[in-house]
Amino acid sequence: MSNDKIREALEHLENWQLHGFDEMAEAALGCLKAAHSIEEKREWISCKEQLPTRDDADCEGNLWCLNGAGVGLWRWxxxxxxxxxxxxxxxTxxxxxxxAPPETGEVQS
Structure with a gap:
């Protein structure tokens, strides 16, 4: 999601709050603000400078990669x-x- 789209969504959600949809708007605002801050901090690393390792990949072994077709998920x-x-x-x-899994006492069967 681009920064412009995130900003647009934030503006719409702030309007929802003004019209009484507080709970839903608060939850959505929190998610979008987190996504926005992650997007702003994302740094792309050139493959010429550094190749990724397993430690760079997410819990499923994926990375965001850029090639001629655009941005997509690739295996590290x-x-x-x-x-x-x-x-x-x-x-990146x-x-x-x-x-993390729930505490032992929190698991419901």
Whole structure:
């Protein structure tokens, strides 16, 4: 989601708050603001400068990669071993992490 689209969505949600949809708007605003801050901090790394390792990938082994077709999710192993074969020029972590499981007492059966 582009920064412009995130800003537009934030403006719409702030209007929802003004019209009494507080709970839904607050939840959505929180998610969008988090996405916006992640998007602003994202740094693309050139494959010429550094190839990714397993530690750079998310919990599913993926990275955001850029090639001639645009931005897409790629497996880190592909980018690490043969980025030029696939036209990948840049990569960045997805930021996706596996959540911790609930405490033992919190599990419901």
């Amino acid at each position: 192993e592909v980018v690490n071993t043969s980025p030029h074969d696939w036209g990948v020029t840049h990569w 972590p997805t930021g996706l992490t596996r959540p």
